[in-house]
Structure formats: C-alpha cells, structure tokens
Amino acid sequence: MNPHDAINLDELDKPYFVWFEEDWRHDDILHSHEKGQLVYVESGFQYITVEGKMYLLPQNHAAWIPPGALHKTNSHSEKIKLMIMFAEVDKDSSFHLQTNVFSVPPVLKEMIRYSERWSKNMDHNRDEMLFLKALFNELPQFVEHSLKLHIRLPADKRLSQPIAYLHNHYREEIKIEDLSEMSSLSLRTLERIFKKETGMTLSKYQQILRIIKSLELLTSGHLTISETAYAVGYKSVQAFTRSFQSVMQSRPTDFIKTTQ
Missing domain, CATH: 2.60.120.280 (Regulatory protein AraC)
Incomplete structure (x- = not known):
C-alpha cells in the first residue's frame, strides 16, 4: 500500500x-x-x-x-x-x-x-x-552517534549494465576490464565515469556492497559470522573481518551486539 x-x-x-x-x-x-x-x-x-x-x-x-x-x-x-x-x-x-x-x-x-x-x-x-x-x-x-552506510547508484545510463552486473555478482572477483568490455567503454572512460558517478573506485564499491549485504545477513540472525563471510564472497573470516572493520569501524561481533 x-x-x-x-x-x-x-x-x-x-x-x-x-x-x-x-x-x-x-x-x-x-x-x-x-x-x-x-x-x-x-x-x-x-x-x-x-x-x-x-x-x-x-x-x-x-x-x-x-x-x-x-x-x-x-x-x-x-x-x-x-x-x-x-x-x-x-x-x-x-x-x-x-x-x-x-x-x-x-x-x-x-x-x-x-x-x-x-x-x-x-x-x-x-x-x-x-x-x-x-x-x-x-x-x-x-x-x-550512529553508523552511516550508503552508496550512490549512478544516473549515467552507460553504467546501467555494469552496475546491474555488480549487484548480481558482487560475491565474485570482478575486474574493471570485464565491465569495460560489457559496457563498450574504454577502460579509462569507464573508470572516470564510475568514480564521478559513485564517488568511489570499483573495488571500493564492491567492498561496500559486500558489507551492506553482510549486515542484512548478520542482523537476520540466521547465519554465523563465518557463514556470512563466505556468503558475501570472502575467502576467509579474517579477510571479511578486516574489510568489515575498515568500513564500519567495528568488528562484526561488535555490530551484532549493538543491533540486537
């Protein structure tokens, strides 16, 4: 409604x-x-x-x-x-x-x-x-006093297909070259437009996507931290924890305690 x-x-x-x-x-x-x-x-x-x-x-x-x-x-x-x-x-x-x-x-x-x-x-x-x-x-x-977490999705139509691919395949290792070929844009042009539209690099954008998804999984209470780490594309719990901490300024366990 x-x-x-x-x-x-x-x-x-x-x-x-x-x-x-x-x-x-x-x-x-x-x-x-x-x-x-x-x-x-x-x-x-x-x-x-x-x-x-x-x-x-x-x-x-x-x-x-x-x-x-x-x-x-x-x-x-x-x-x-x-x-x-x-x-x-x-x-x-x-x-x-x-x-x-x-x-x-x-x-x-x-x-x-x-x-x-x-x-x-x-x-x-x-x-x-x-x-x-x-x-x-x-x-x-x-x-x-709260955590702030969001990303900007680009308005430039030339990024529609690369962004859609990123959101559907954020768990995978994605290279800017793959998105360049997909969008029919040169590597340099894609990198420039991507940074201008989103305010961040491809790798940072993918990292934020993974952390946002991990927050959804962690707060649902259905998965452990290690299961969450692998579910969003990290190859180890340590790598996930480091990435999470760099974005959220706290560990996954700290976040769970403050949200439940």
Missing part, C-alpha cells in the same frame, strides 16, 4: 503521521510533500532515490528525507517491513533539510516500534504528538 493513495499528506492537519505496514508496496513515482519523512527498514532490503541519488537501506537502517525533496522507492526484497513517519520540522534546522541515511541505534529502534500504536491514526492525540516531537527533536543526536 501507499499512504499517498489514501490521504493527502499536505492537507493533513497534524504535525506528525505514522504509517507502518507489513509487506510494504510504496509508490515508485517521484513525488514530494511538505512534511519530512523517516523511512525505517525493520526487515528486508530497500532502495530509495532522493533528489537524483539512489541509496541502499539494509535491515535496521533508516533514511531521513527532507521536506520538499523529490523521492521514490525502487526495488526491494520480496518481504519487507517498512515503518514510515512524517513530520513537520523546523525550516531553520540544517539537519532536517538534508538527506541522511544511517543505521538505527537500539534506543531509536524501540521508539519507532513504540510509535506503531499510532499507525494510520488520523485524529489528534496529545500523547502521540508529545512522543513524536521528542523523537524527531532527538533524531540529529541519534544520527550523529
């Missing part, structure tokens, strides 16, 4: 609105609204585009979309639970006027879950207003 099908958010006479849904089907058409939007992925995996940049949200990650920003959701995992919250925010707040993608710390996770009691509530409720006002007021502090 999509809240935009049922209500006009800009006409809703409430400063906050909560919308939680199992197996969410969000609008894949670019749109905007006057309220800011917090999108939390409790389970599953979601792509989201904000102002021309595409981000990946693994499980237990959230995106803050500022008021008036053009955005849409893209593909997602087969089963996904999204928690979406809309808020009127201070137009002078620098934080609330920029996109933020971040992993959700335990305290914020519990606050979001608590908010589910007001899902789809169209009426004014004093407790709801006070609680959500506190949540959104503290959001910059939660984000400041």
